[in-house]
Every structure is written in C-alpha cells, then in structure tokens.
Amino acid sequence: MVKVETDHALAFDSLTVQGVPARKNEYGAIMPPIFLSTTYRFKDIDHQGAYEYIRTQNPTRQKAENLVARLEGAKHAYGFTSGMAALSTIFELLAPGDHVISSSNIYGGTYRYFIDFFQKKQISCQFQTDLNQLSDSDFEPNTKIVFLETPANPTLRVIDIAHVAELAHAHGALLVVDNTFMTSYLQKPLSLGADVVAYSATKFYGGHADLSAGFIVCNNDSLAEKFAFYQNTLGATLSPFDSYTLIRGTKTMALRLDRQQENLKYLRETLDKHPAVARVLYPGWYSSTEAAIQQKQANGLGACLSFEVEPEVDLGVFFDALQMIDLAVSLGGVESLVCQPKTMTHEPYPDEALAKIGVTDRLVRFVVGIENKTDLIWDMTQALDKARQ
Structure with missing residues (x-):
C-alpha cells in the first residue's frame, strides 16, 4: 500500500x-x-x-x-x-x-x-x-x-x-x-x-x-x-x-483482474478435464518449486494460461469453431483471446529455440477476459469437441 x-x-x-x-x-x-x-x-x-x-x-x-x-x-x-x-x-x-x-x-x-x-x-x-x-x-x-x-x-x-x-x-x-x-x-x-x-x-x-x-x-x-x-x-x-x-x-484494473482470475480458475478446471487437452500451463504448473515461488512473490496467478492439445485435434477447426472467444494476439483486455504462439507472438524464434522452451504448434495461449464464466466454458468446450472429431 x-x-x-x-x-x-x-x-x-x-x-x-x-x-x-x-x-x-x-x-x-x-x-x-x-x-x-x-x-x-x-x-x-x-x-x-x-x-x-x-x-x-x-x-x-x-x-x-x-x-x-x-x-x-x-x-x-x-x-x-x-x-x-x-x-x-x-x-x-x-x-x-x-x-x-x-x-x-x-x-x-x-x-x-x-x-x-x-x-x-x-x-x-x-x-x-x-x-x-x-x-x-x-x-x-x-x-x-x-x-x-x-x-x-x-x-x-x-x-x-x-x-x-x-x-x-x-x-x-x-x-x-x-x-x-x-x-x-x-x-x-x-x-x-x-x-x-x-x-x-x-x-x-x-x-x-x-x-x-x-x-x-x-x-x-x-x-x-x-x-x-x-x-x-x-x-x-x-x-x-x-x-x-x-x-x-x-481505474478498473483491480476489478478486472479479480474477475479474470476467477474466470481462469474455472476455465483451467474445464481444460484439465477435457479429452482434447494434453496439458494445461499456468504459473506453478511446471514444478512444486515454481508453484512455491509464485505463491511467495505474487498475489495471484494472473489472467493467462496456455494449453497443449492432443495430436488428433485440428487447431484450425478449433479456432474457426469459437463463437465468442477471438483469435488474436495481445492480452489484458476485457475480451477473452486465444492465439497460437509459435506462428504469432513467438514467430521471430527459430524452431530449435522454440523446442527448447516447449512451444510447439499444438500450444494455445488463452487470455481470459471478464465475460461470464459459463459462456466461456461453453464456447471453449464446444470448439474443442468439434476440433477432436
């Protein structure tokens, strides 16, 4: 303070x-x-x-x-x-x-x-x-x-x-x-x-x-x-x-982040259970050591997570099937956004450097907005279901 x-x-x-x-x-x-x-x-x-x-x-x-x-x-x-x-x-x-x-x-x-x-x-x-x-x-x-x-x-x-x-x-x-x-x-x-x-x-x-x-x-x-x-x-x-x-x-940053972090909790749980998702990445996911560091130095997890889809999932179909969440770079706004880091935010990296940090063409970055969590869960779930068929 x-x-x-x-x-x-x-x-x-x-x-x-x-x-x-x-x-x-x-x-x-x-x-x-x-x-x-x-x-x-x-x-x-x-x-x-x-x-x-x-x-x-x-x-x-x-x-x-x-x-x-x-x-x-x-x-x-x-x-x-x-x-x-x-x-x-x-x-x-x-x-x-x-x-x-x-x-x-x-x-x-x-x-x-x-x-x-x-x-x-x-x-x-x-x-x-x-x-x-x-x-x-x-x-x-x-x-x-x-x-x-x-x-x-x-x-x-x-x-x-x-x-x-x-x-x-x-x-x-x-x-x-x-x-x-x-x-x-x-x-x-x-x-x-x-x-x-x-x-x-x-x-x-x-x-x-x-x-x-x-x-x-x-x-x-x-x-x-x-x-x-x-x-x-x-x-x-x-x-x-x-x-x-x-x-x-x-003026509304704290309010927005509180809502975004609440939404992230529910979206993370949804993605963890979905058969199309291989793993979910969030602050502390990598190890108990990193989780303890995050808890020690920060007051929350923020509003961003990433997830890697299973090999059979067609990301092109997934992005097209989203009806509310937009395919776009950037983050931190009131709107929920998804992107493919390998071809978008991290395009300047050579493939070998991306491989070292674990960024593959199956990785999706999901920035959670302030929309109603029920609608976000519906949109994410229906798009993943279609992309897995």
Whole structure:
C-alpha cells in the first residue's frame, strides 16, 4: 500500500481510482484534463515554465506517470508509446562490448530485439533456459543486465526474482523485469530486488484493447535521470490522449483482474478435464518449486494460461469453431483471446529455440477476459469437441 495525499494508507484498488487526486486537477475536474498543446510559453527570456515542449513533458502524461509510480510503490515512472519502446529505451544503458543474460522464454518481439539490435550494437546475449538455476559461473566480467519475464510468455514458467536479483547485484549487474503479465496489482519486482520494471501498458493497465503504451519504473535516481534523458532524446513518448486513456483504464484494473482470475480458475478446471487437452500451463504448473515461488512473490496467478492439445485435434477447426472467444494476439483486455504462439507472438524464434522452451504448434495461449464464466466454458468446450472429431 502507498500513502498518497491522505492520512490513511490506501489499498491498491482504491489507489487505482484515487491515484490521480481530483483535488490536484485543474478547475476541480474529477478526471484530469487532456492537454494537447505541443508547446508552452516561457515566463521570460531567462525562465521557462513548468512545461516547455510536449516531447519533454506534458501535464496529462505526468499524471499518468505519477499514477503508475504510485501503484508500483516507486519513485519514478516514464511513459512510452509501447512496451517495446520502453524496453528498447532501457537497453540504451548498454554499450558495445557489454553482455546480457536473458531468460530463453520471453516475448517474441523482445527476442527479436536481442537477436537483431544487440548484434548491430556489438552487445552479446546469453539465453538461459531456467534462470532459477542461474549461478556465479554464468556471469561474465562485462555482464551488465539480467532480463526476465515471470510468469514467462507463453509457457508461464516462474522465476525467483529475489534469487536472480541477489546474483545480479553480486556481479555488478542490473536486474530488469518485464512485469506485464502480473502488473503491480499482483507482483512488485522492485520490492523483490529488481532495479528496473518494464510494462507493456497496452495490456492490463489500458485494459480495453484501445491503447498502445509502455512504462519504465525504477527507484534509483541515477537510472531515472538517464531514462528521462533517453525518453526526451529518442522521443517515443506517450501522447496526451493515450495518457488520459491509460488513467481511465487503470481505474478498473483491480476489478478486472479479480474477475479474470476467477474466470481462469474455472476455465483451467474445464481444460484439465477435457479429452482434447494434453496439458494445461499456468504459473506453478511446471514444478512444486515454481508453484512455491509464485505463491511467495505474487498475489495471484494472473489472467493467462496456455494449453497443449492432443495430436488428433485440428487447431484450425478449433479456432474457426469459437463463437465468442477471438483469435488474436495481445492480452489484458476485457475480451477473452486465444492465439497460437509459435506462428504469432513467438514467430521471430527459430524452431530449435522454440523446442527448447516447449512451444510447439499444438500450444494455445488463452487470455481470459471478464465475460461470464459459463459462456466461456461453453464456447471453449464446444470448439474443442468439434476440433477432436
């Protein structure tokens, strides 16, 4: 919980609503105004005002950044046009000759960035299948960053953030965590030792599939100063209207995730019993060790699971037979979505790399929305039945 403008420490779900205090809004507006002006008048030739130019800072974006920082319990947050814009800005910290350790199981777009852009920048990257097994011997003298997602996309493997943070810091490296799947509602990596947290706020923060946004969050003042410089110089800043949309969407994030997690419980049980499904993947499925880590560092399982169908199931028929759940990438909105990671979200991976992390052409990622669970179970069941015939 974070104390903000009250004599009482607000719970997270209250903070999503009250995190941009109406008393601080112009003219007493309950919702913050959208400031579209690209430039601002200087006080005089020697003094600028609080704002100068839209790329550098904007009143609406600043409110969104303050909100995200408060929800994280962090000192600093920076808004970008997408999650990948935020991630690529973080890696501006690196120089030619630096070394990165990353989990093998990450979003396909991030993997593509590591393979293509790191090579151009003469930065080496070492992919680890299981960062829970990370040891001193895995570090090089030039290792600067360890990067991970937990739970991982799309296998939902869980990584012990505190364990990796301790090792990274012992070797003078930063730990960067992509926390998109959990959000600050369910998991706070900074409190577990992470140095930088990244979000695709397009997902659960926006929550309605109508916003592209990314965030960098940190507590370190020196890192924050660098991120502010990169943000202004590179220019991929969150627009005023998208900043407003994010503030509006975040107000219901806790409510949405509560409903989505409730739905996930019932869908997981349904899929576990269905003869067309070979196995169901969710945070903690892999081992009792990972289940214990998830329970220790997070306050829930999130809204995403994956499942692998039996060989006789025709996924083309399955996707076509769905009447309510849509075949689409992305996640975190109110709508339930399914996709085939191998050909969609993780298409940049070569086949051999996908095989190592367990992503096959029979794996389906299922992002559970807020619809009625009875309808979701009906749609999933009838489509699997048709695909198995």
